[in-house]
Amino acid sequence: MHPFSTSSAFKTLPKQLFITGTDTDVGKTFVTTWLAGVWLALGKTVAIYKPVQTGVTCPEEGDAYWASKFWHFPEKLTVKTSYFFVEPAAPSVADDHDQISFHQIMQDFQALQATHDVVLVEGAGGVLCPIRKYLFMADLIRHFKLPALVVTRPNLGTINHTLMSIEVLRGRGITPCGILINEGKTPLTADEKSSLAVQTVASELAKYSGTPLWPSLPFIKDMRDITLEDTADWYAQFLTEQNKTLKTDPAKQVNQSLLVQSAHQHHSHCGCNHSH
Numbered sequence: 607m608h609p610f611s612t613s614s615a616f617k618t619l620p621k622q623l624f625i626t627g628t629d630t631d632v633g634k635t636f637v638t639t640w641l642a643g644v645w646l647a648l649g650k651t652v653a654i655y656k657p658v659q660t661g662v663t664c665p666e667e668g669d670a671y672w673a674s675k676f677w678h679f680p681e682k683l684t685v686k687t688s689y690f691f692v693e694p695a696a697p698s699v700a701d702d703h704d705q706i707s708f709h710q711i712m713q714d715f716q717a718l719q720a721t722h723d724v725v726l727v728e729g730a731g732g733v734l735c736p737i738r739k740y741l742f743m744a745d746l747i748r749h750f751k752l753p754a755l756v757v758t759r760p761n762l763g764t765i766n767h768t769l770m771s772i773e774v775l776r777g778r779g780i781t782p783c784g785i786l787i788n789e790g791k792t793p794l795t796a797d798e799k800s801s802l803a804v805q806t807v808a809s810e811l812a813k814y815s816g817t818p819l820w821p822s823l824p825f826i827k828d829m830r831d832i833t834l835e836d837t838a839d840w841y842a843q844f845l846t847e848q849n850k851t852l853k854t855d856p857a858k859q860v861n862q863s864l865l866v867q868s869a870h871q872h873h874s875h876c877g878c879n880h881s882h
Contacts, residue, residue, distance in 0.1 A: 619644070620783065622719070624747045626729040626775075627757040628767040633788035634757050638728045639673040646682055650723040653684040657711045657746060658701075658730050658737060661694030669728060684722060688714045698736035706738050708749075715750055727752060732767075733774045744778050753783035758811075760787045760794060760822065762803040765810050772815050785811055786820040 623641070627634045638654060645652045656670040665671060670685040688711050691700035718725050729735070733744040733756075747754050754775055758768045768785060775782050787808060798804055812819050 620753050621645070621650070621724045622752050623725075623783075624727045624729065624750060624752040624754045625757060626733050626743060626747065626754050626771070628732055628759070628764065628771050630731045630735075632757050632759050634728050635669040635672055637755070637757050637786060637788060638669075638726050641726055642673050642683065642724075645724045649682075651682045651684075651721075652724045652726065653686060653718040653722040655715060655718055655725060655727045656685075656687040656730070657715070657727070658689045658691075658697040658706060659687045660691045660697055660700040660730065662690055663692055665690060684718065686714060686718060696736050697730060698738050701738065704738070708738075708741055711746065712749065733771045744774055744780065747775065747780055748778045754780055755820070756782050756785045756817075757788050758785060760789055760804050760807055761798065762801070764807055765814070768811055769814055772817055782815075782817050784818045784820045785815060787811070787822045789822060 619641075625634050625638045625641075642652050642654055654670045654673050656668060659668040659670070662668050665687060668687050668690060670687050674683060674685055689697070689701070689706050691697070693700040693702075697706060715725070715727065727746075727750060729743045729746070730737075731743065733742070733747075733754075735743045737743060737746070756768060756771050756775075758764050758771075764787070772782055772785075794804065808819055808822070811817075
């Protein structure tokens with residue numbers, strides 16, 4: 607048994623999570639793969655689900671399959687994508703024969719939920735990326751009833767994109783469980799790191815979003831360099847900082863949805879009982 611497999615640091619890390627982002631290519635796959643590695647090392651069965659993948663010619667080129675190249679747990683890791691399209695475009699555009707079925711996506715998701723300890727769903731594009739007419743990525747989050755982690759860039763412009771994403775989610779009755787500023791794919795230059803925009807992005811998002819900030823992930827050349835020990839320290843530090851915030855500002859307790867497995871709150875306009 608791994609020495610961290612009983613670590614209390616991970617007790618509140620959501621086992622069911624939708625990883626969305628402010629845009630395409632912000633590092634959602636990187637974050638999803640990293641979280642999958644944590645749970646696999648803790649001995650859990652993990653499913654990575656990408657409902658729709660565009661810009662690939664075969665399943666093995668898709669984002670969900672990227673994780674299997676790093677984590678060799680064939681008996682514990684399942685990767686699943688319901689729909690693949692060759693054109694690198696929004697699903698609603700790439701699906702030129704109207705193949706995507708909301709019912710099929712729900713069925714595939716629920717099947718993974720029933721058979722795995724952990725289900726990590728990775729969206730495509732941003733929260734308003736259209737899947738088909740009247741169905742956006744944010745709508746899937748709402749119908750899956752999952753907490754949403756918003757992955758964003760550290761660069762100039764990210765405050766606007768992130769706050770708009772948060773507003774869209776809340777408008778659909780979804781309380782985001784966190785924001786993660788990701789530098790995992792492309793390292794910032796020295797000039798970018800020293801810029802006022804990059805240095806203040808975390809504090810500004812914390813100030814205006816009303817959403818917990820997960821600690822930033824640094825640039826990592828090889829996903830396999832991540833250790834569970836490092837991650838346990840990372841997450842324990844996060845919880846410590848969050849607890850400090852609660853003690854100094856009790857009003858922020860309403861925003862601590864990270865500590866709740868399901869962030870969705872039903873109300874008269876959320877639409878969860880609508881038929882599709």
